Amino acid sequence: MRLPNQHGCAISMEDLPEALLGEIIKRLPTTSDLNSLSLVSKRLYTVEAELRGAIYVGCGVCPVTVALASLCSRFRNLCKVEFNYSGWMPNDGMQLGNEGLHVFSSCCPSLTDLTLSFCAHIDDSGLGFLACFKKLMSLRLKALPQLTSAGLLSVAVGCKSLSALRLISCKNVHGVEWLEYLGKSGSLEELVVVNCVKIRQFDLLSFGSGFMKVQKFEFQNVCLPYSFIKFDVPSNMAGDQSRYDFCGDFLKDLTLARISTEAEIGLCCLLRKCKALENLSLYYVLGVHDSDMITMAQSNRNLRSISLMLTPQHCEGYVYRTALTDDSLKALDLWCPMLQSVELTFYGCEPDWPEIGFTQEGLVMLIRSCPIRDLKLGGANIFDDEGMKALSCARFLESLKLINCIAITDAGMHFLARSPSLTNLMLELCHGLTMMGWSRLCAHES
Structure with missing residues (x-):
């Protein structure tokens, strides 16, 4: 292939400087584009192979062991590889399988990031080969049915450079030995455990001193906790405060979902131990109270994003409502001046009863005080047209998403048309709105 230069003379792709070829290759976004480019000339084929850093292997690559050897022979600088057999037939x-992973471990020395998803034929012995990847820093394991804690322990012991571990839907992983080892080694900066049915929140406490270095921690249980069942602390945890003798000074990103806790017991203790949080997500966590949120806000002045999904529970006396009140919002207002993103979702709250602990006044106070650019409200039946009027004066608000906010009417949309910075608006299941409200908003924008 030959291209004309500024003087009209033809230049071969073979004559282009290697740095320029590299820039061309980096600007191609898809694998198919890269594959097509490599067919243009032998030099491009060679340069593209040297620069290719990531590949994706899915269903249909067969025989996979032979294909892997060929791919690794061509792409010698692979650092990121994903195997995904979702939907496999x-x-x-x-x-x-184990044999293919063995072959792969011997021919990809530069690997730093590996994902294994829906690999039904890989078991603990196969994971033992991961120790051959001396540079492996990030490992994501999703839906590996044969994986157990023994396999994870071999990973913890063998992968000395590992700094990020993500476990998703690994149903047979249990035990704490691997967590204890990773915690004592102090190498992890990211630990994510999602929908692993045999791993409990109390098991995660075995990570212990590992929380002192970790920057991202996420634990999501499979099912919603049942608010009518008394919180049951395992007997070996009762009174054992040594399990909580750690700090989270570097934790920036914390997500807890679908767990039940009590004061000073369980993973919610992290709210009182963090000092550098930037992103906080609490999804249907029973047992978190205003005092926890106040302590968190006082210690984490760099908080930029908070996402709360709340459901009613039995509070003091006969009160049945979401546990957090305006006191939590006031704490965010006072001590989190950098807060930019807020998501509040309420599930199972009847519109005819005051089952939401927040008030509209508390929400408006927070919106006016913090530089909030992104706001999402779901099931907020306390939020009406007066709230929309307050939003119209929010100087920084750029993105607004309202879902199932039944008290908002066309009049509220009229107020919203005055918003100075709003550029992105999404409304779903807000049944108080009609096409008239939309037409007024569109007419104002035009």
């Missing part, structure tokens, strides 16, 4: 051919 028997007629798709063989998946990656």
